[in-house]
Amino acid sequence: MNWGEAARILALGLPNTVVITLGAFAIGLVLGLPLALARLSRWSALNGPATIFIEIVRGIPPLAWIFVTFYGVGKVVGRLDPVFTAIASLGFVAIAYMAEIYRAALQSVSPGQLAAGRAIGLGDGSVLVHILLPQAAVLAIPSAATYCIGLLKESALASVIGAGEITYRAMLLTDRTLHGLDVFAIAAVLYVALSVPLAIFARWAGRRFGAHFRRRTA
Amino acid sequence: MAQPARGDGLDEAFDRALPACADQDPRATLPSRDGTSSEVPCLRVEGLTKRYGPSVVLDGVTLNVAKGEVLAVIGPSGSGKSTLLRCLNYLELPEAGRVYLNGELVGQDQDPGGEMRLWRAGQFAPLRRQIGMVFQQFNLFPHLRVDENIMLGQIKALGRSRKEAYDRTARLLASVGLEHKIHARPIELSGGEQQRVAIARALALDPQAMLFDEPTSALDPEIRREVLNVMQRLAEQGMTMIVVSHELRFAERVSNRVLFMAQGRVQEEGPPAQVLRNPVNSRTRQFIEALET
Numbered sequence: 001m002n003w004g005e006a007a008r009i010l011a012l013g014l015p016n017t018v019v020i021t022l023g024a025f026a027i028g029l030v031l032g033l034p035l036a037l038a039r040l041s042r043w044s045a046l047n048g049p050a051t052i053f054i055e056i057v058r059g060i061p062p063l064a065w066i067f068v069t070f071y072g073v074g075k076v077v078g079r080l081d082p083v084f085t086a087i088a089s090l091g092f093v094a095i096a097y098m099a100e101i102y103r104a105a106l107q108s109v110s111p112g113q114l115a116a117g118r119a120i121g122l123g124d125g126s127v128l129v130h131i132l133l134p135q136a137a138v139l140a141i142p143s144a145a146t147y148c149i150g151l152l153k154e155s156a157l158a159s160v161i162g163a164g165e166i167t168y169r170a171m172l173l174t175d176r177t178l179h180g181l182d183v184f185a186i187a188a189v190l191y192v193a194l195s196v197p198l199a200i201f202a203r204w205a206g207r208r209f210g211a212h213f214r215r216r217t218a
Numbered sequence: 219m220a221q222p223a224r225g226d227g228l229d230e231a232f233d234r235a236l237p238a239c240a241d242q243d244p245r246a247t248l249p250s251r252d253g254t255s256s257e258v259p260c261l262r263v264e265g266l267t268k269r270y271g272p273s274v275v276l277d278g279v280t281l282n283v284a285k286g287e288v289l290a291v292i293g294p295s296g297s298g299k300s301t302l303l304r305c306l307n308y309l310e311l312p313e314a315g316r317v318y319l320n321g322e323l324v325g326q327d328q329d330p331g332g333e334m335r336l337w338r339a340g341q342f343a344p345l346r347r348q349i350g351m352v353f354q355q356f357n358l359f360p361h362l363r364v365d366e367n368i369m370l371g372q373i374k375a376l377g378r379s380r381k382e383a384y385d386r387t388a389r390l391l392a393s394v395g396l397e398h399k400i401h402a403r404p405i406e407l408s409g410g411e412q413q414r415v416a417i418a419r420a421l422a423l424d425p426q427a428m429l430f431d432e433p434t435s436a437l438d439p440e441i442r443r444e445v446l447n448v449m450q451r452l453a454e455q456g457m458t459m460i461v462v463s464h465e466l467r468f469a470e471r472v473s474n475r476v477l478f479m480a481q482g483r484v485q486e487e488g489p490p491a492q493v494l495r496n497p498v499n500s501r502t503r504q505f506i507e508a509l510e511t
Contacts (some may be wrong), residue, residue, distance in 0.1 A: 110357070112353060112355050115304075115309050115353065116351075116357035116416075117359075118309060118343070119307060119309065119346055119351040119420070120346075120347065120371030120422075121343050121348075121371055121375035121376070121423055122343060123340060124340070126375075130359075131359055131370075134361045135360065
């Protein structure tokens, strides 16, 4: 097997892997926040459905969501693009996970911050926007980054519906060359090449934005 | 109780920052030192009761604080002191009882049937901005600079312009001796500095009264002084204050009245000299002896 040629073929899948990962993550990043707020709401008309949604969506394997979207939704609206399907279904799952990450972050902001915000006469909306969310966002960085790296690997599931990302190409190449070990070793290197910069970026962001937060040790 | 003149200009800065009460000597105008005069008290609490599950934290507390009066509240931990303060501005919601600010029932509506009808959650904000609060853990906003900490409430709660809020912030910081820290992050400040910023943050809203919840308990002994000095000057400017504290010397020197709480009840109250030196109640005596040894 020609290693350079194999690497070139697999690398063609990089853009789709990146697009699926970042697309799904962006959906979770944006829509997870309102869901987290609903989950934390004191009104059961909001937090009840939010809790049920989160538990059901998280409880079903992402692979199942991909199939349900591709074959189920596809049956109704016509054949779906595999990459689009992967983004939509993984993004749907990401909403539930990101909501839980936001919720945990919001709950780990010191309760004194809420009290102090209220004590200076801010309404709860202002307290949320100006005091709780900026701090929760920083607290959420490590978990969100971990989840994003998880998504990167879950994007491989899109191979089952033929989205031409790294794993799909690795499977095709394996069929053709019968050098599965080598092909997937190259695929592994590509995934690590994507996840390591992500981890470095997350660590940098955590430091950059968390610097003035860290508690002075008495 | 006259203070020796300070050469640091802080008093003048204080007068400028708090023009509203700078022109009167609180004790000259104070009708009565024990808050029981016929004049409408700044704060009045009637039968305040708060439970957490089966445990009764406040058991029908009634008290008056006259305008310009400094009330020191002492008592063992768990006696309900902090909860009392937090019920005054409805950070905690009481199960029964009433709170009056300048004679006006606040936080709930009058109900002829005697049922308690609390305001909705969104209605407390205008009340809270009239009552300043200082916390044991300072609770500065760590993601905001000192000036932003003090401006946030002024802009979002009072609707002041940025310029107006910033000018006020600068004056208040000067009054607590921290004008050089205006652009610092809270984490860059010592505990005493953070607490002085927290006091400035509360004063920025021009409150009618200030609540201090163990403001020096988280501070090293030598740093407490700087916070207590700011509080003493505030008292001398005529601010109405309720101070929950274990600082008995501060209570004796600065307060008009000391109130001893235990088990959610007011056990004893009176002039500092009496409560702190010759307590009638045996629990008070025990507590004070324990603190002083």
